[in-house]
Amino acid sequence: MAKKALEGLTESMYYILMAFLKEDRCGKDVIEFVSKKTKDRVKIGPGTLYTILAKYEEEGMIKETAVEGRKRTYAITEKGLQLFKEEFKRLQSCVQDGEGDESV
């Protein structure tokens, strides 16, 4: 069953939000971050990236901080940070649940 909007994050959404934790980034920086962090395991298409950025901005998870020529830079908001933490905890629980199961 697919996840509802921002009730839970997809893998791409999770990594893109993660990209803003330590610094403000533009779209290209985000892709590079995700690629490096996941060792190219998670691929993010340009359409996916910009749809997520638009969605995050609309939902107040990130905000635009600078526009230089073609480049737009975004920063995570308090709301975005909260969402990331919740998702992190949820994923941690998932992993712990898996570790506690002897059949794994």
Place this chain on the structure above:
Amino acid sequence: MRTRWRVMPVDTCDIEGVSNYFSKMAGKGYFIKKIGTFAHFRKGEARRATYHLEPLTKKETRPEEELIAYFQETGWEYVCTITGLFHVYVSFEEEPIAIHTDHVVQSYAYEHLHKELKDSQHAMIFMQIAATLILLAGVFLLPDPLQSMITSPVGLYQLVLVQWYAYGIYMMYDKRRKIKRIATQLKEGRDSLQNKSRHKRGYAINYRPLISWGIVMVINILLLCVGLYSDKESYYKNLDTYEEELPVVRLAVIEESTNLIQDKSTTEGIDYRNNVSYKWSILSSNIYIVNEQGVVPNKTWLDGSGEYMPSVRTEFYELRFQFLVKPLVRELDDWIGKNDLEEEVIHEEIKDPRFSSLSITKRDNSEIIVASRNNRVMILRYWGDEELTEHLDDIYTAMTME
């Protein structure tokens, strides 16, 4: 540089179909450049091309430059924008990089587009409905909507416009429905857009919108031309200069008086009391309206109210479609039977096998006969002391005149 204009053979909301159509054209050396009512292709060297339609996430006529640049870096060139719906991108790579790598996220884009369409269409749909109601009111709030449509092309023109508006509303709704369906499918994890386009590379031809708009346009143009041509053939003449036979019962016949003389009221050569007008319309091949007023010297009205000045007005319709006869007669009877003046009104159906229908309405100082036979309808309004029912033979003769 050669260009080619083509009617879009695919519904613009058939994402897969549109992409495949553009790819097919590229394979023939025609590359899409602009899309409006028509698709505008630029001639070039035939090559393999993959197209992608990306839903608009905001009101814009082209994507942001940053987005264009980033798409470029991943091998996708921005081509054009289908107004209010999609940005079109092309890739000439053998294996183009996937623009979307997350179905759930892609569904957001479609949901967003669906919401935008919904919001922007609400106002448009409201205006369309308002325009439709105004047009319908313009026809059906008249006391004689059918008679108006028969005598003037305006009513018909309005009805065609109503259909046009109704179809426009349906088209808007249909687009939204299709976008919503794609969003739902993506959310459910069904990547119908990309997989199908890779394997099938076909598209369903759909000229329905074009044909529908075309039919309405042709009807409108025809109505306009017929209206203009009909006006050219219509005439208005003084009765004393009119020499041909008319499908009416003349006042002299009703009065049976040799003393009857025309009571003229002429201004700038036009006799407003004794005249004949003729025209035809889309619904009626012959329409005659004849007014006649006379005076019988040395005779007074039966109630002694002054010099006797009888008059008659006859409307004669030869309808092109017989099914219009009954509703027209019903409409005339209803209208004539109305009593706004609080006078005594007696309405009576007359059985006469020579007519399809025949009725007489008697008021204080007038009598009205509505008669129909085959595709002909006559309304005879008479102000005088004679009895119209004594002239049914004359009415029959007028109605059967060749």
